[in-house]
Amino acid sequence: MKRDIEYYLRREAFPHIWCAGCGNGIVLGAILRAIDDLQWDKNEIAMISGIGCSSRITGYVDFCTMNTTHGRALPFATGIKMANPEMKVIVVMGDGDCSAIGGNHFIHAARRNIDLTAIIVNNMIYGMTGGQYSPLTPSGRFGTTAPYGNIDQSFDLVKLATAAGASYVARGTVYHIRPLISLIKKAFNKKGFSVVEIISDCPISYGKMNRMQSAPEMLKWIRDSAVSSKVWENLSEEEKKDKYVIGEFLDVEKPEYTELYAMVVERAQKLEVGK
Amino acid sequence: MEKEGSKEIYQNNSVKITVDKEWCKACGICLEFCPQKVLAADEGGKPYPVNLSACTRCGLCELRCPDFAITVEGVEGKKDV
Amino acid sequence: MSKLKGDIELLQGNEACVRGALLAGVRFFAGYPITPSSEIAEGMARLLPRLGGKFLQMEDEIASMAAVIGASIAGLKSITATSGPGFTLKQENLGFAILNEIPCVIVDAQRGGPSTGLPTAPAQGDMMQARWGTHGDHSIIALAPSTVNEVLFLTIRAVNLSEKYRTPVILLLDEVIAHMREKVRLPLPEEVEIINRKKPTVSPEEYLPFKPEQDGVPPMANFGEGYRYHFTGLIHNQKGLPTTDPQEIDSLIRRINDKIQANIKDITFLENYSLDEARIALVAYGSVARAAEGAVKLAREKGLKVGLLKLLTVWPFPSEEVNRLAQQVDLIVVPEMNLGQMVLAVERAVGGKCKVVSYSRVDGELITPLEILEKVEEEIIKK
Structure with a gap:
């Protein structure tokens, strides 16, 4: 049975704090529609976030929620999942949160292949602090701390998560909304560490520094810079700059961490551990 | 148009569009990307349907609304998005 | 094992x-x-x-x-x-x-x-x-x-x-x-006495995760037990949601401090060695307390009225007990393997009622009973 989205919201916390047109609300909607499609019980869901605009997501949903410290959402979530493997644990992070201060936690959660879903809202900027460049700001773009253009290379989270050992890796956008809901749903259903990077818009902090004045303008840019794998493969390196390949990149079956630990418990209880 | 708290409800025989004027922040996404150009902006930049009969209930405005401020339903009551 | x-x-x-x-x-x-x-x-x-x-x-x-x-x-x-x-x-x-x-x-x-x-x-x-x-x-x-x-x-x-x-x-x-x-x-x-966190006695709809009971401590529902609520590092109201209300902020910060301070008697564990009739007290903790106990024995053999207050609880600091001790003795010596950290709390608790001196060692070596005794004797001569 389909439910109104409001069933999943803490109504008293609305309207939310995000700026007009911010992609965080679109991402939240996509997550809730995926949950609704799966008919998950609200009591079984733990949603954990770090610090940043997108991390405020957890305050708005009627689940077991935690708005933790900057970059640390994944280890908090790891503790919850280990203590109670029955819980469905969703982690929402921003690009700076996940890939800068939380970068080490991200690769290690993937390495363990623990059954969590990491959703990264990539608006390519530190929005809450006013528009500083992040590890996912493309080279050449502008931020308040890159006033002459960003000279850093940006991470490719899809490649990073794949190399680090995740089970499911996808990238979507807030413009391509129906495919996004499907990607999130698949990630939720995956046993193991699943990652969905979502290209999102920050019209205030990123848009204004990069010649996009409004949310619709940013969404058009996202629409026009997203390409499928097939198109991507035929692009030159020069053409790939400022483009994003979207879709599913990894979907494999392998041993999951809490299941492996259950085997450790079994082994420990069977063996006589000597002095 | 009917009002229910902060919500404005627009309805014809096949579709019901509800806009929560308190939650809406007038970002313009629903206006810009409506495939049928059903919506227009009021003086505050918030949406209202100018062409309700053109609505195909695709639901993209609802799905892309960052503020949970617009919903599209079939008039039979069941959601069709 | x-x-x-x-x-x-x-x-x-x-x-x-x-x-x-x-x-x-x-x-x-x-x-x-x-x-x-x-x-x-x-x-x-x-x-x-x-x-x-x-x-x-x-x-x-x-x-x-x-x-x-x-x-x-x-x-x-x-x-x-x-x-x-x-x-x-x-x-x-x-x-x-x-x-x-x-x-x-x-x-x-x-x-x-x-x-x-x-x-x-x-x-x-x-x-x-x-x-x-x-x-x-x-x-x-x-x-x-x-x-x-x-x-x-x-x-x-x-x-x-x-x-x-x-x-x-x-x-x-x-x-x-x-x-x-x-x-x-x-x-x-x-x-073994086991204490478990208090669980809510109200329904999930009525539950306020940060509403304290009489003792200042709110009952805690675990995730996955049917109580859905929010934790945040932001200052929060009794529901757990962020707040900027000065009254709510003040009451939370004061409560998380007061719940410990108000129950300090229950939290404080101390041990006394030869403190009856002592004129000089050592205040020590951790491995240094062992040496201090040795120093007390050596001092008593020499007829010096030295005793030891061993702190098992260091925070919250047992100010009341230390203040009482200051009214009994003339001198408190605080030997520590640092440049004098807990001695600051001792001084604060003593409030000038007796002399307080620090004995420090920061060279990676243990403090010995003899060193402490020498420090005590040095202080006696100074008087």
């Missing part, structure tokens, strides 16, 4: 900590290897799965603290262990646990510092880090055992206090206590 109960065993301090934690009902450990606390992680890795508990070696100290908090929220009694450098990293999420009132225990086997310092030498340089290491006004409970037997019992108490007051508790070992071996009688499980 194969048996869990009812035996007399020769145990290392770190091993006793593991045993105490398991007896107290701890079923989750997350940590990161660091000298001189690693044996706690090793013991947990071996014993926890046998009891159906969970052990996690995390990618760093910060993550370990985060995982411990997560596991506690999901309902398992949780502990982590580290040393000075790791304790510094844990301060970030320790603050989160204090603000969100998450029961958990952090063991800090102190070594010389600052920085990497002296990994294999004892020190007591983290006393103030334990009190004020994380930012913002907050309360903390910290216990400091001076024997392996005390490690066992104070670990149990640390777990119990964390559950009772919904707060992190720090167990301050030092390299000597962590690594020395002593005879310990392990209690039978039925001999």
Whole structure:
């Protein structure tokens, strides 16, 4: 049975704090529609976030929620999942949160292949602090701390998560909304560490520094810079700059961490551990 | 148009569009990307349907609304998005 | 380490900590290897799965603290262990646990510092880090055992206090206590008092996760038990949602401090040695308390009226008891393996009622009974 989205919201916390047109609300909607499609019980869901605009997501949903410290959402979530493997644990992070201060936690959660879903809202900027460049700001773009253009290379989270050992890796956008809901749903259903990077818009902090004045303008840019794998493969390196390949990149079956630990418990209880 | 708290409800025989004027922040996404150009902006930049009969209930405005401020339903009551 | 109960065993301090934690009902450990606390992680890795508990070696100290908090929220009694450098990293999420009132225990086997310092030498340089290491006004409970037997019992108490007051508790070992071996009688499980966090008695709809009861402590529902609510590092209202209301902010900050201070009698553990009729008192804790006890014996042999107040609870500081002591004695000597950290709290508690002097050692060597006695005699001559 389909439910109104409001069933999943803490109504008293609305309207939310995000700026007009911010992609965080679109991402939240996509997550809730995926949950609704799966008919998950609200009591079984733990949603954990770090610090940043997108991390405020957890305050708005009627689940077991935690708005933790900057970059640390994944280890908090790891503790919850280990203590109670029955819980469905969703982690929402921003690009700076996940890939800068939380970068080490991200690769290690993937390495363990623990059954969590990491959703990264990539608006390519530190929005809450006013528009500083992040590890996912493309080279050449502008931020308040890159006033002459960003000279850093940006991470490719899809490649990073794949190399680090995740089970499911996808990238979507807030413009391509129906495919996004499907990607999130698949990630939720995956046993193991699943990652969905979502290209999102920050019209205030990123848009204004990069010649996009409004949310619709940013969404058009996202629409026009997203390409499928097939198109991507035929692009030159020069053409790939400022483009994003979207879709599913990894979907494999392998041993999951809490299941492996259950085997450790079994082994420990069977063996006589000597002095 | 009917009002229910902060919500404005627009309805014809096949579709019901509800806009929560308190939650809406007038970002313009629903206006810009409506495939049928059903919506227009009021003086505050918030949406209202100018062409309700053109609505195909695709639901993209609802799905892309960052503020949970617009919903599209079939008039039979069941959601069709 | 194969048996869990009812035996007399020769145990290392770190091993006793593991045993105490398991007896107290701890079923989750997350940590990161660091000298001189690693044996706690090793013991947990071996014993926890046998009891159906969970052990996690995390990618760093910060993550370990985060995982411990997560596991506690999901309902398992949780502990982590580290040393000075790791304790510094844990301060970030320790603050989160204090603000969100998450029961958990952090063991800090102190070594010389600052920085990497002296990994294999004892020190007591983290006393103030334990009190004020994380930012913002907050309360903390910290216990400091001076024997392996005390490690066992104070670990149990640390777990119990964390559950009772919904707060992190720090167990301050030092390299000597962590690594020395002593005879310990392990209690039978039925001999161990176990305190569990208070559970809500109202329905999920009525539950306010940060609404205190009479004792200042709110009942705590674990995630997954049908109570859906929010934790945040932001200052929050009784629902757990962020607030900017000055009254709500004030009442939360005061309450998380007051709930500890108001129950200081229940939290304070002290031991007196030869304090009756003493004119000079030593105030000591941790491995230095052992030397101080030796110094008292030597002094008494010489006819000097010296006694010892051993602090097992160091935070909240037992000001009332120390103030009372100051009214009895002329001099308090505080020997510490730091440049004088707890002596500051002693001075504050004494409030000028008697002379207070510090005796410091920061060279990685233990303080001996003879040194303390010499310091006492030196002070007597000065008078």
